[in-house]
Amino acid sequence: MRKRTLLSLMALAPVVSACGFRLRGAPSFPFSTLFVRAPEGSPFTREVLRNLATAGGNLTVILPPAKADTAEVTLFLLGERRQRVILAKTASGQVREVELRLFARFKLVDREGRVWIEDTEMQQKREMSFNESLALAKDEEEAALYRNMYSDLAQQLLRRLAAAHAPAAD
Template sequence: MHAMRKRTLLSLMVLAPAVSACGFRLRGAPSFPFKSLYVQAPAGSPFTREVLRNLATAGGNLTVVLPPAKPDTAEATLHLLGESRQRVVLAKTVSGQVREVELRLTGRFKLVDRDGRVWIEDAEIQQKRDMSYSESLALAKDEEEAALYRNMYADMAQQLLRRLAAAHPPAE
C-alpha cells in the first residue's frame, strides 16, 4: 500500500509541470491596459447593469467613470451600443404546439481611447441557449427563460471583461 501512495505522489509531481507548461492558470482579477474607463451605455439595460456589476467586482486598479462625468476624464471609453433578444421556435408538435425554443442574446460594444483611437472596433458578443417548452407549464417555463437570460447576460459581461483586458492600443 505504501508503494502505491508513493507512485501516486510521484505521478502528480510529474504532471504538475506539464499542467503549468500548457498555459493553464486560474482566472484571477483581470489586468486592464488602462487605469480608468468611462462607460457610455443605455440606462436601465440589463447588459449595462451586468457589465457595471462585473467591472465593480473585477478587482485590480481600474477606476470606472460614469455620467455625469465627461468621457475625457478617463483613459478609455467603453461604448455599449445596444443589445437584442430573439426567441426562435426550433420544434413544434404535429398539432402545432411549441416544444423547443432557442434564446439568442446579442450585445454590441466598442472601445475608444481619450484621443479617439479605436482599440476595439464595433464588435458583438452572442449567447444562445436551447429550452424545451410546454404550454401546460407556461409559468415555470417563463421563469426558466428569465433565469437563462440572466445567465446569458452574466456570460456576455465576463466575455466583455476578458476582451477589455486583452485590448491593446492600435498600431501607429
C-alpha cells in the same frame, strides 16, 4: 491512506502545470481609467458594471454625470437585443423547443477619438424545451437563462477589454 493520497496529488502537480493549465485570475487592463457610456436600466449595463466593480486590479470606472474626457478610454455599450426562435413544433402546432438568443454591441474609443475596439457584436444562444402546461416554470427558466447569458457576455466583454491595445499611431 491520507499519506498515499497526498503523495499521489504531489506526483500529479508537475503534470498539471506542464499542460499549460492556469486559472484565469483577475484581468489586467491596458488602461487605468474607463468611462462607461451605456443605456440606463439595461440588464447588460448592470451586469457589465457589476463585473467591472469586482474585476480588481488598478481600473477606475467613471460613470455619468462625470465627463468622458477624464478617462483614458470610453466604453460604449451600443445596445442589446433578445430573440426567441422556435426550433420545433408538434404535429398539432404546439411549440416544443425554442432557442433564446442575446446580442450585445459595444466599442472602445480613447479620448483622442482613436478606436481601440471597432463596433463589435457578441452573442449567446441557449436552447430550451417548452411545454404549454408548464408555462410559468418555463418563463422562470427563460429568465434564468437570459441572466446567465448576460453574465457570460459581460465576462466575455471584460476579457476583450483586457486584450485590447492602443491603435498604432498614424
